[in-house]
Amino acid sequence: MNINKIDFLYFLGIGGIGMSSLARYFHIMGKTVSGHDKNETFLTKKLESEGISINYHDNVKIIPEWIKSNKCLIVYTPAIPKDYKQWIFLKKYGKNIKKRSQLLSLITENSICIAIGGTHGKTTTCSLLGHILYVSGKNFTAFIGGISENYKSNLILNGNKFFLVEADEFDRSFLHLSPNIACITSIDQDHVDVYPKKEFLEKAYINFSNRIKKPYKKIFICEEESFTVKNAIYYSVKKKVHYYADNVTIKNNKWYFDFHTPKKIFKYLPLPIPGIHNLKNTTAALAISDYLNINEKKIRKALYLFKGIERRYSIHYKSEKKIYIDDYAHHPTEINALINTVRKCFPNKTILGIFQPHLFSRTKFFEESFAKSLGNLDSLILLDIYQAREYKNFDINSITLLKKVKIIQKNKEISSISKVLETLDKKCFDIILTIGAGNIDTLIIPIKEWLCKKYGKT
Incomplete structure (x- = not known):
C-alpha cells in the first residue's frame, strides 16, 4: 500500500496515545484527519484544538462520507470491541483498513527505523532518545507513547531520515515492524490476556529480534534481563558490559552518574528523572546515541535540558509541607520502582498512594504482587479497577485486592474517583502519589488545586 496516495484518514480510537501521534503526523502532512473516541479527554481536546475533527458517540451517521473513498485509510486499535457499531460499519464500507502497528510499519519501511521495546521503560527511553536526537540536529521523526514535557506532544517532527518508534508488545503489534536498530529494555510478564505464560512473551521478543534488518542491524539489550540474542550490544547499571552506568550520587534530590562507552567515560552526567529504573532507561538512550556518533557535549546538553514525560514521576506540587507526584506505574x-525512588529522594516522609488498577486480567494475575508492592506505602486509597478493553471481571475487584495489602486497616480504604478529595481531607501524609494507567490522570488538577487551597501555592 502506498500511503502517499492516501488523502483521508479516520482513526477509530483516536484518543489513544499511539493513535494520536499518528493522527498528528498525518494532519501536519496536510491530510484530512478525523476520528472517534468514546471519551473526551485532555488529549482529544488538544487534538481538536489543532484542527482534527473528533466524534464521541458510537453512531455511524456521524462518520464522514469520505471513509468510503479509495483514498481513505481507516486505522483502528485492537482494543475496539467487535460489536462496536462504528467498527462494523467501517469494516463493511471502508476500502483500506489497517491496525495502528501496520500503519507505523508502512511509515517507517523506507527509512532508518529505531524501535524501543520492553515491558517497562519504553516511553522514557524513547522520549529521552528523541530529545537527544533533536538537540543534536538529527533529521528524524519520533512517535512517543507519552507526552514529552519539552515538546508538549507525543510527536517530534524534524525530518524523515530516521524514525524513532515504540515497539509495543500488546497484541504482538511489534511484529509488524522491521527496525534497523532495536532496544529491549525489559521482559517482565505483562499483557496476560495475550501472553498467559512468560515463555509466550519471550518467544514474541525473539521473533521481534529476528526482524531487525540492514543497514545497522543492531539490537541493544539490558543485561539485567538475562535475555540473549546473537551479536547484541548490552547495557547495564550493575555490570561492566558494552555500555554501563555507575558511580551514582544524589545531591539535593538530584541524581548524577558516570556513563561508560567502549572507548571513554562521560563523567558526572545529570539523571533527568530519578530512580535506578530510570538510570537503566537513560543508559539505553545514551548507548544508542553514542552508537550513532552523537558527541558527549550534545548528550550532556540534552540531559540538562530534558524536562521529562507527563505521568512519569511528574511532580505537580512541592512545598515545605507537602509533595504530590503522579506516575503511570x-x-x-513499576510500583516498587516508584516507591523505592520516592523513599530515596524523600527519606522519612509518610507516603499516601492513590492507586487505580488497570485491567481485570492484570489485577487478577498479579494480585499477590500488587498487594506486596502497595504494602510498601504508609497508607492507601484504592480505586475501582479500570476495565479498559475488558468486559469480564476475572473474579477480582478492589475489595479482594485491598484485603491482601498489609497496611493497617485504618490506613487503607476503597474510594470512588469522585470521592477522592473528600477521602484525602481525612488523611495524614507528607507525599501523595497517584498511580495507574486508567483515567486516574483526571485527578491531577483537582488534587493540585486542593493542595494549593489547603497548604498554599508553591
Missing part, C-alpha cells in the same frame, strides 16, 4: 514492578 500500572505493574507491580
Whole structure:
C-alpha cells in the first residue's frame, strides 16, 4: 500500500496515545484527519484544538462520507470491541483498513527505523532518545507513547531520515515492524490476556529480534534481563558490559552518574528523572546515541535540558509541607520502582498512594504482587479497577485486592474517583502519589488545586 496516495484518514480510537501521534503526523502532512473516541479527554481536546475533527458517540451517521473513498485509510486499535457499531460499519464500507502497528510499519519501511521495546521503560527511553536526537540536529521523526514535557506532544517532527518508534508488545503489534536498530529494555510478564505464560512473551521478543534488518542491524539489550540474542550490544547499571552506568550520587534530590562507552567515560552526567529504573532507561538512550556518533557535549546538553514525560514521576506540587507526584506505574514492578525512588529522594516522609488498577486480567494475575508492592506505602486509597478493553471481571475487584495489602486497616480504604478529595481531607501524609494507567490522570488538577487551597501555592 502506498500511503502517499492516501488523502483521508479516520482513526477509530483516536484518543489513544499511539493513535494520536499518528493522527498528528498525518494532519501536519496536510491530510484530512478525523476520528472517534468514546471519551473526551485532555488529549482529544488538544487534538481538536489543532484542527482534527473528533466524534464521541458510537453512531455511524456521524462518520464522514469520505471513509468510503479509495483514498481513505481507516486505522483502528485492537482494543475496539467487535460489536462496536462504528467498527462494523467501517469494516463493511471502508476500502483500506489497517491496525495502528501496520500503519507505523508502512511509515517507517523506507527509512532508518529505531524501535524501543520492553515491558517497562519504553516511553522514557524513547522520549529521552528523541530529545537527544533533536538537540543534536538529527533529521528524524519520533512517535512517543507519552507526552514529552519539552515538546508538549507525543510527536517530534524534524525530518524523515530516521524514525524513532515504540515497539509495543500488546497484541504482538511489534511484529509488524522491521527496525534497523532495536532496544529491549525489559521482559517482565505483562499483557496476560495475550501472553498467559512468560515463555509466550519471550518467544514474541525473539521473533521481534529476528526482524531487525540492514543497514545497522543492531539490537541493544539490558543485561539485567538475562535475555540473549546473537551479536547484541548490552547495557547495564550493575555490570561492566558494552555500555554501563555507575558511580551514582544524589545531591539535593538530584541524581548524577558516570556513563561508560567502549572507548571513554562521560563523567558526572545529570539523571533527568530519578530512580535506578530510570538510570537503566537513560543508559539505553545514551548507548544508542553514542552508537550513532552523537558527541558527549550534545548528550550532556540534552540531559540538562530534558524536562521529562507527563505521568512519569511528574511532580505537580512541592512545598515545605507537602509533595504530590503522579506516575503511570500500572505493574507491580513499576510500583516498587516508584516507591523505592520516592523513599530515596524523600527519606522519612509518610507516603499516601492513590492507586487505580488497570485491567481485570492484570489485577487478577498479579494480585499477590500488587498487594506486596502497595504494602510498601504508609497508607492507601484504592480505586475501582479500570476495565479498559475488558468486559469480564476475572473474579477480582478492589475489595479482594485491598484485603491482601498489609497496611493497617485504618490506613487503607476503597474510594470512588469522585470521592477522592473528600477521602484525602481525612488523611495524614507528607507525599501523595497517584498511580495507574486508567483515567486516574483526571485527578491531577483537582488534587493540585486542593493542595494549593489547603497548604498554599508553591
